[in-house]
Amino acid sequence: MRSFQNPIKGLSVTPISQKPLTVVLILGESARRSSMHCYGYSLQNTPYADSLIRNQELIPFTEVVSPASATIQSNTRSLTFFTHEEGEKPWYQYPSIVHVLRQAGYATVWIANQEITGEYSMSNLFGRQADILTGNPSFFKGIAGDRVANRTDLYDEAILPLLQHYQSLPDSLRKNSPQGLFQIVHLMGSHFTYRERYPKAFDKFTPDSLPVRKGEAKDKIIAAYANSLLYTDYIIHEIIRSYREENALVIYLSDHGDALFDEDHPDLMGHALLPRAVEIPLFVYFSPQLRKERPDLWKQIYGQRNKRILTDLLTHSLVDLLGIRTEYTQPRFNFFSPTYDEQRKRVVVAPIANKKLVM
Numbered sequence: 001m002r003s004f005q006n007p008i009k010g011l012s013v014t015p016i017s018q019k020p021l022t023v024v025l026i027l028g029e030s031a032r033r034s035s036m037h038c039y040g041y042s043l044q045n046t047p048y049a050d051s052l053i054r055n056q057e058l059i060p061f062t063e064v065v066s067p068a069s070a071t072i073q074s075n076t077r078s079l080t081f082f083t084h085e086e087g088e089k090p091w092y093q094y095p096s097i098v099h100v101l102r103q104a105g106y107a108t109v110w111i112a113n114q115e116i117t118g119e120y121s122m123s124n125l126f127g128r129q130a131d132i133l134t135g136n137p138s139f140f141k142g143i144a145g146d147r148v149a150n151r152t153d154l155y156d157e158a159i160l161p162l163l164q165h166y167q168s169l170p171d172s173l174r175k176n177s178p179q180g181l182f183q184i185v186h187l188m189g190s191h192f193t194y195r196e197r198y199p200k201a202f203d204k205f206t207p208d209s210l211p212v213r214k215g216e217a218k219d220k221i222i223a224a225y226a227n228s229l230l231y232t233d234y235i236i237h238e239i240i241r242s243y244r245e246e247n248a249l250v251i252y253l254s255d256h257g258d259a260l261f262d263e264d265h266p267d268l269m270g271h272a273l274l275p276r277a278v279e280i281p282l283f284v285y286f287s288p289q290l291r292k293e294r295p296d297l298w299k300q301i302y303g304q305r306n307k308r309i310l311t312d313l314l315t316h317s318l319v320d321l322l323g324i325r326t327e328y329t330q331p332r333f334n335f336f337s338p339t340y341d342e343q344r345k346r347v348v349v350a351p352i353a354n355k356k357l358v359m
């Protein structure tokens with residue numbers, strides 16, 4: 001497997017909490033900000049996020065862009081110390097967030113509701129670096145990434161019973177993990193085809209619900225996309241609910257968005273190197289316990305919510321936020337901190353070589 005596996009130099013930890021912390025990183029799929037009610041979309045498809053935001057329990061970041069318009073190119077940048085400043089060097093020469101947090105004293109878990117067996121699946125590239133790799137049993141049977149149509153066993157709720165808790169980890173793993181638990185949950189999210197991503201109960205919006213009509217075929221797809229985000233909103237809330245009584249930090253972001261028959265490209269749908277297709281949601285949640293212990297940190301993150309961000313800095317930012325320093329540490333790369341350099345260029349790449357969008 002191609003990955004950085006050496007000890008990380010210069011590693012030190014100043015924990016942000018007195019008690020072991022659970023950090024959950026929810027990795028969404030194909031969710032774009034402009035189609036979510038909590039970011040101003042007209043359909044009410046994020047009721048749980050809306051309510052958490054109203055109660056000041058969830059911080060929505062408003063100016064976040066993914067580093068690529070497709071899954072692998074985006075996640076390999078978000079989940080490692082690799083940034084566009086490193087030029088043409090391969091991303092796998094940089095430590096992953098799983099590798100760093102494991103060395104820093106966290107038990108690491110990868111829970112997949114996406115392809116597990118393929119050479120370029122995220123589970124293969126990153127999940128296998130975790131102490132525990134688990135996921136939807138259907139994927140362990142070996143469904144290829146492109147054969148996820150016409151299936152009802154791939155709804156994201158399959159991962160809910162697999163969520164891990166620090167107190168229930170195997171004794172030996174907990175003893176070796178004094179900092180806590182780091183868990184990545186890789187969702188199926190709004191992976192095409194949208195209408196197959198949610199159970200019937202979430203089939204709420206129809207073409208008639210849409211504020212602008214674009215023809216029956218397109219409207220059906222747009223409504224199904226809104227429903228898939230309604231379902232993601234429920235899944236995120238269920239995950240947050242699982243950790244509400246614990247010492248926990250939850251982050252949600254998407255790997256990229258999709259084009260959706262937008263005004264400037266009325267026939268384009270899916271992966272695209274266009275602003276709307278790479279403008280993504282990012283939420284931060286602290287459990288009441290953590291907010292009580294670290295109101296200063298909560299306030300600090302809140303102060304950063306409108307900063308212009310490219311999520312190739314996710315690993316830099318989260319590692320730094322957790323008080324972990326390494327030879328890679330650069331305060332200007334932590335978008336959760338006022339030291340962040342907002343003037344940094346946001347360079348988005350397409351899977352096809354040499355195509356770039358600077359935002």
Ligand SMILES: [Zn+2]
Nearest residue numbers: 030070071255
């Ligand atoms: Zn993707």
